[in-house]
Amino acid sequence: MKRNTDHPAxxxxxxxxxxxxxxxxxxxxxxxxRRAEYVFHSSPKTGPLAWDRLQRHFRYSIPLSLxxxxxxxxxxxxxxxxxxxxxxxxxxxxxxxxxxxxEKALELGAGVVGIxxxxxxxxxxxxxxxxxxxxxxxxxxxxxxxxSAPDAKSSKEVQQVYSRCSRLTVDxxxxxxxxxxxxxxxxxxxxxxxxxxxxxxxxxxxxxxKHGSLICKEYGSNFRxxxxxxxxxxxxxxxxxxxxxxxxxxxxxxxxxxxxxAISDSKQWVRGIEKWYVDFDRCVPYFSDTxxxxxxxxxxxxxxxxxxxKLSEKALARRQ
Amino acid sequence: MNQESGNLQKxxxxxxxxxxxxxxQSDFEALKLFVxxxxxxxxxxxxxxxxxxxxxxxxxxxxxxxxx
Numbered sequence: 538m539k540r541n542t543d544h545p546a547x548x549x550x551x552x553x554x555x556x557x558x559x560x561x562x563x564x565x566x567x568x569x570x571r572r573a574e575y576v577f578h579s580s581p582k583t584g585p586l587a588w589d590r591l592q593r594h595f596r597y598s599i600p601l602s603l604x605x606x607x608x609x610x611x612x613x614x615x616x617x618x619x620x621x622x623x624x625x626x627x628x629x630x631x632x633x634x635x636x637x638x639x640e641k642a643l644e645l646g647a648g649v650v651g652i653x654x655x656x657x658x659x660x661x662x663x664x665x666x667x668x669x670x671x672x673x674x675x676x677x678x679x680x681x682x683x684x685s686a687p688d689a690k691s692s693k694e695v696q697q698v699y700s701r702c703s704r705l706t707v708d709x710x711x712x713x714x715x716x717x718x719x720x721x722x723x724x725x726x727x728x729x730x731x732x733x734x735x736x737x738x739x740x741x742x743x744x745x746x747k748h749g750s751l752i753c754k755e756y757g758s759n760f761r762x763x764x765x766x767x768x769x770x771x772x773x774x775x776x777x778x779x780x781x782x783x784x785x786x787x788x789x790x791x792x793x794x795x796x797x798x799a800i801s802d803s804k805q806w807v808r809g810i811e812k813w814y815v816d817f818d819r820c821v822p823y824f825s826d827t828x829x830x831x832x833x834x835x836x837x838x839x840x841x842x843x844x845x846x847k848l849s850e851k852a853l854a855r856r857q
Numbered sequence: 858m859n860q861e862s863g864n865l866q867k868x869x870x871x872x873x874x875x876x877x878x879x880x881x882q883s884d885f886e887a888l889k890l891f892v893x894x895x896x897x898x899x900x901x902x903x904x905x906x907x908x909x910x911x912x913x914x915x916x917x918x919x920x921x922x923x924x925x
Contacts (some may be wrong), residue, residue, distance in 0.1 A: 549917065553924045590925045597906035598913065604902065608895055615891045617881040826923075 540835060541685045547797040547819075550594070550826040556587035559817030563807060570809030572662045577821060578727035582663065588821065595825035600689045603828070606696035613703035614724035618710050625717030628770045635772040641712055642674055645705050648760060649675035649753055651740030651774045655731075655766065658810075659739070664730035668721065668766035670773070672709065673737040675753060675760045676702050680842060683759060686835050687827035695761070695829050699725040708764045711780035718769035725763060733762040741774035744781035748791040748800055749815035750831035752781045754849050758838030779845075780852025784838070785813065791833035797823040800833060 562576040575583040577592060586592070599607065622831045628634045635652065642650045653659075655671045682694045703724035710722035723729050734751050737743060742762070743753030750758045792800040799820035804811050815833075839845045890918045918924045 548922065550923045550925065593905065594909055594925060597902050598909040599871070599902075600910075601902075604899070611895060611898065612891055615881060615887040616886055620882075627917055771918070 539684070541688065544687065544796050544832060545827055547823050550591075550822045552590070552822075554673065555818075556590075558731075559588060559821060562808075563814075563817055564588075565805060565807055565814060566722075567808050568806050570658070572657065572660055573660050573732060573808065575728050576817065578625065580727045582730070583728060591774050591822060591825050595828075598825075599692065599828050602689055603693050603696060606693045606700070610696050610700035610703065610725070613700045613707075614726040616704070616707045616724070618707055618722055619714045621714045621719055622717040627782055629729045629774045631770055634769070638672070638709075638713070638769070642705070642709055645704060645708050646676060646701055647674040648677045649742050649755055651737060651742040652771050653736060653739035653741075653769055655736075656739065658734055659736045661728075661730050661732070664751050668719070669768050670766070670771050671731065671736045672765045672771070673733070673740040674705055674763050674765070675710070675737065675742055675751075675756065676705065676763070677692065677760045679754045680759055680840070683831060683835050686831035687732070687785065687829065689828065691831055692828035695831065698761045702761055706763045706765045710767070711763075713767050713769055716769070720765060720767035720769065723764050723766065725761075729764075731764055731766065733764050736764050737762050739776055741777045744777070744779055745813050746781055746791075746837060746839070747785040747788070747802070747813045748795075748837060749813060749820075750834050750837075752779075752837065752839045752845070754779050754845040757841065757845050758834035758837045759840040760847070778853075779849040781839070781857075783852040788838060794836050795820075795833055801825070840853060 559576045560785065562574050564571060575586055577586065577588050579586040579589055579592060600792075631686065639650045651673045653671055653673070655666055656667055657666075657725040659671060676698050678698050679694055683691050685691050699736035703722075703726070708722070709723060710720040713720035723731060738745060738752050743751040746752040746758060748758065751762060752758050753760065789802065792798075792802050799816040801814060801816070805814045807814050820830075834840060841850055881890065913923055
């Protein structure tokens, strides 16, 4: 199937009175570390946010054909996490326990799994560090369907994958709780207190790409993330360098094709870290107008089936 | 998780589903929380959403900008 190149024009959706810049809230240009703040996707915890009118537009303007997928996703976020069993499985061999947890996640539908310790930069300002470990899961999307992005079909696929993400994280939390250890699944519902991408990077799932999404060897950017928190003693993974920066510095596939030109060709300082950053104020109105856009993640050369491993090998070989 | 923020649920308006701050214990409890919110969402999708969709189609055809 060919990629959809007929994209709606940018700048159709605009604010009369522009709210506070999302780039400022995100800490663009700041060289001191601070935790992230909510900017979009309000919840009762966040209270109303500056970009709420755009969120309302995004949430209610989706086509009627997407309603079942949205409701199914919504239901997935309400599932009970289960009780912590009174009898605890004692962890004598972390390696073996970690392997068991990862195998269970793969059995439940995860494509990639990584584990890291929960750190300060994984949380928003309001979050409290209650758990010690974060387990990151990546679930692949159907590449054939996603190639038609941005349209209702690809948006439906995203909703369905997020629904599977929510089920997976809750099911994993249930499983760990049944072993007597506290765990919390984080269903995908608006803004999370815990940042899925920084967690996934530290858990060795992948690296941040120029388009602001994670890139992994197995699926490129054609996957979605979810996270589970637990206190079960597990063996942590380390961040893995697969050569994403080497490729992104030369490649302009996403920055050239992005209709609102939100993707920068150089890294920028964001809350004390120099990294790839997507201009929020340009991206989000277009994202909302096209039911989730996804053009950048699909044009990414890493997202082609089987391309990631080859690209990584080439990029790392060039360094030597 | 946090009882304090649970109390905020009624006061603050949100367009996202309102997840309970304490953990849901049973499927029945989940259903009790989900059904009213699904109804609200459907109602908003059909009223606010229809207005947005129609306005968007009209403005796009006229070649004008959609101002929020």
